[in-house]
Amino acid sequence: METIKIKYFTEEIEKLKYIDGKSDWIDLRVSEEVELKKGDFKLIPLGVAMQLPAGYEAHLVPRSSTFKNFGLIQTNSMGVIDCSYCGDEDMWRMPVLATRDITLHVNDRICQFRIVKNQPQINFEETDKLEGVNRGGFGSTGIQ
Numbered sequence: 522m523e524t525i526k527i528k529y530f531t532e533e534i535e536k537l538k539y540i541d542g543k544s545d546w547i548d549l550r551v552s553e554e555v556e557l558k559k560g561d562f563k564l565i566p567l568g569v570a571m572q573l574p575a576g577y578e579a580h581l582v583p584r585s586s587t588f589k590n591f592g593l594i595q596t597n598s599m600g601v602i603d604c605s606y607c608g609d610e611d612m613w614r615m616p617v618l619a620t621r622d623i624t625l626h627v628n629d630r631i632c633q634f635r636i637v638k639n640q641p642q643i644n645f646e647e648t649d650k651l652e653g654v655n656r657g658g659f660g661s662t663g664i665q
Contacts, residue, residue, distance in 0.1 A: 535550060557593075570613065577604055581615065
C-alpha cells in the first residue's frame with residue numbers, strides 16, 4: 522500500500538475518505554464559498570494538496586451529480602495532476618464553467634479523484650494491416 526502525504530488548507534472541509542463498498546474514487550469538496558454567475562469561469566478551491574508517489578498521477582473528474590446539482594461543467598473534461606504538482610502551496614482546484622447562477626458552499630462535493638500509475642513507455646510499430654476483428658470503425662457497437 523502506498524502512503525500519500527496530504528495537506529489540508531482549512532479545517533472546515535471533511536477529511537478525505539473512501540465511501541465503503543461503493544467506489545474506489547474519493548470525493549473532493551469546495552473549501553471556500555464561491556459565487557458564480559451564468560457564464561463565469563472559476564478555479565474552484567478544493568482545500569487539499571498532495572505529494573503523490575513518483576510514477577503516479579491523480580485523475581480528477583466531476584461527480585455524476587455535479588451538473589444536475591450545480592450546473593457546472595469541468596472545462597478540461599478530466600484533470601490530470603502529476604506527481605510534480607506537490608508543493609506546499611499547490612492546492613488542487615477544479616476548473617469550471619457555470620451554466621446558471623450558483624453559490625457553492627464549503628463542503629459541497631463537486632468532484633472526485635483516483636490515483637493511478639503512470640502509463641508505461643510504449644513503442645509504436647507501424648503496420649499496413651491490423652489482425653483484430655473489424656467492428657465497422659465507429660464506437661463499441663460498430664453501428665453508424
